[in-house]
Amino acid sequence: MRLLSGANLTKEGKEEREASIREWTGLTAGADLDSVLKTLRAPETRLEKAPPQLKAELRPYQLTGYSWLRFVTRLGLGACLADDMGLGKTVQVISLLLDLKREPSKKTKIASLLVVPASLIANWKAELGKFAPSLAYAVVHPSEANAKGGEVGPEEAGTLDLIVTTYGMLVRTDWLKEYQWRLLILDEAQAIKNSGTKQTRAVKELTAAARVAMTGTPVENRLSDLWSLFDFLNPGLLGTAKQFSSFVKKLQDDPDRSFEPLRNLVRPYILRRLKTDKRVISDLPDKTEVNAFCSLSKHQAALYQTAVAELAEQLEAADGIQRRGVVLAQLMRLKQICNHPAQVTGTNDYRADRSGKFQRLAEIAEEIASRQEKMLVFTQFREVTEPLADFLATLFGRPGLVLHGGTSVPKRKQYVDRFQREDGPPFFVLSLKAGGTGLNLTSASHVIHFDRWWNPAIENQATDRAFRIGQKKNVLVHKFICRGTVEERIDEMITRKSQVANEAIGGNDSGEVLLTEMDDDALLQFVKLDLQQAIDA
Incomplete structure (x- = not known):
């Protein structure tokens, strides 16, 4: 099978010989x-x-x-x-x-x-x-x-x-x-x-x-x-x-x-068949993905710059496994700062004016509420699911639902059934790992990725809770990205990296984040804050 395909997986040195053998033997499959x-x-x-x-x-x-x-x-x-x-x-x-x-x-x-x-x-x-x-x-x-x-x-x-x-x-x-x-x-x-x-x-x-x-x-x-x-x-x-x-x-x-x-x-x-291929299924609506760019509040920007400075100090004293741990921990912290300062400080003060993402969420949610449509909000952080739900309840005028790893299996089914009803809750906040697979949530026509999981395959699985058979409306996917921060550069990296998998089997998304292997200068350049981009004038 390998000879027929021309995929040479043999040891170095045999490649030219096998290529010439294929050429003069005219290798083909039997009837x-x-x-x-x-x-x-x-x-x-x-x-x-x-x-x-x-x-x-x-x-x-x-x-x-x-x-x-x-x-x-x-x-x-x-x-x-x-x-x-x-x-x-x-x-x-x-x-x-x-x-x-x-x-x-x-x-x-x-x-x-x-x-x-x-x-x-x-x-x-x-x-x-x-x-x-x-x-x-x-x-x-x-x-x-x-x-x-x-x-x-x-x-x-x-x-x-x-x-x-x-x-x-x-x-x-x-x-x-x-x-x-x-x-x-x-x-x-x-x-x-x-x-x-x-x-x-x-x-x-x-x-x-x-x-x-x-x-x-x-x-x-x-x-x-x-x-x-x-x-x-x-x-x-x-x-x-x-x-x-x-x-x-x-x-x-x-x-x-x-x-x-x-x-x-x-x-x-x-x-492999794709939902976007009309030859496969013509009665599924379209999915549109847009990047929702957010600014940082001044408080967020100050915290972000402090975190980058701390990372620079820690890199000088760390190497090997310890360095990798430092990098991953600080990357996670930077993502939390981009969500809301309260995630890092632990103050539980989730006021919207302290977070660019909360303000952007308000703009989108108000429009969705005015159309009486439903939305899913995905986050990788369990601790922010409840604050997000509390905030959205003030915008929609009634409570929604929250699902994370601590939600029992019977309750998950109850929540899905409630959400799917026409008169059910208007929004559903889900942690990415717990809510990203196995749920049918087609009553939602909007999907918001509040923070980016830096692997698009996982993100797409979550989006597909709404974009699947049974969906009658077009699905609009909003991917939140803080400008001038590591989130924007990660998004660019994923776009480049995904092409490898697409070429190998066709139609699949892939992302490979190797930030822990960058040298110190390249890493600090990658995570540094671009103040002009990050803060609205």
């Missing part, structure tokens, strides 16, 4: 392999009927996705369903599970395994109940118990179609790694992007006849994410980690080299 590759690359050419037990009508692109998954997994290959968030990856995979159920491989059942983040257990239970009530499943997690109140083990698995568990449970539950699964599915598969973590190693110890990865962000930060994902799906296809790293370095160092061979190599195993 059978060529037929398989054509179907993998153009899945719409081989459509199946949806399983009759499915309690939903698949959209045309979802039927294509299900047919493709069925084809790939029957070959025993690994498939990455990388559709945009909100396009219905779950219902496509549930269709595949129903297809397996109607064609049992033996007299006794062989269960499939679904691994999800703990926060998505409730979502999967709801979707399975809605779309596939005939599927017999159990959840292996402390928050759940089977009907008898005991723990699910390998004996029960033999009577079920599906076992649902979490990445954390894989590390602690030996029998999950010893069982021979029929199909292994990872949801939010970017969880295994780091090949060195315990949970990634636990996932790769699992045994199954076929593997499926579900992710809207197959390359989240760097191309090594792609290697780790394929080391799970189709081990060996992208060579060893060292070979792939060397290959990528050559691509990035030489502007004349093309990403096309890598794209050709991975394309048969990744199916």
Whole structure:
């Protein structure tokens, strides 16, 4: 497969020889392999009927996705369903599970395994109940118990179609790694992007006849994410980690080299459709993203300059791991100052006139309130969720909702149901990590990123709480950026960095922030305050 694609992942010195071999041998796929590759690359050419037990009508692109998954997994290959968030990856995979159920491989059942983040257990239970009530499943997690109140083990698995568990449970539950699964599915598969973590190693110890990865962000930060994902799906296809790293370095160092061979190599195993592609789905409204530039108050500017001066002092005395910790801590502090001085001082005095972002939020929220529209506000800082909600309540004339890591799972569902009602609360403030995945909040037509998570893939997942199937209005996304500060320079850096992932697989956003590795002068130049830009005259 590597020779066919032209992606050379062999050791240094063999490249020229292999290129010449390809040239004079005229290497092509045989008839059978060529037929398989054509179907993998153009899945719409081989459509199946949806399983009759499915309690939903698949959209045309979802039927294509299900047919493709069925084809790939029957070959025993690994498939990455990388559709945009909100396009219905779950219902496509549930269709595949129903297809397996109607064609049992033996007299006794062989269960499939679904691994999800703990926060998505409730979502999967709801979707399975809605779309596939005939599927017999159990959840292996402390928050759940089977009907008898005991723990699910390998004996029960033999009577079920599906076992649902979490990445954390894989590390602690030996029998999950010893069982021979029929199909292994990872949801939010970017969880295994780091090949060195315990949970990634636990996932790769699992045994199954076929593997499926579900992710809207197959390359989240760097191309090594792609290697780790394929080391799970189709081990060996992208060579060893060292070979792939060397290959990528050559691509990035030489502007004349093309990403096309890598794209050709991975394309048969990744199916990615974008909501913005009208050929995929024509009845989803448009999404418009705008940068909402904010100024700093004088108090913010003074705090910011003090923090930069402190960073300069600390850099002189720190090195190695300690230096990295200093840089990360001060970057976080600078971001908090950009939000509101009270976040840093701990005074709880969140008056709007002390923060440029609060004043900008007021301008936008007042207009949204006048139109009687709804909004989502995302922040990475839990401590600012309540002050934001209190402030917005004064603008909308009634309270909204707040969700963060401390919100219980039952309450999350209640909040979502309340917000989705036409007469529900007008705004929802969410912490990025807790509210960025697994929630359907299509009653909102405005999304505000109050502070920037410096990885656009994570940010886009949060935006997709509103921009997904079921949305009837155009979605306007406001990204708050304080002018003349580190936020503005990070935004510029992300824009440049994201092009690498786009070229590798197409259509994905990526950002790689390596500020901790800058030398002192470059770092201080990066974070310094441009007073002319930062403060309104």
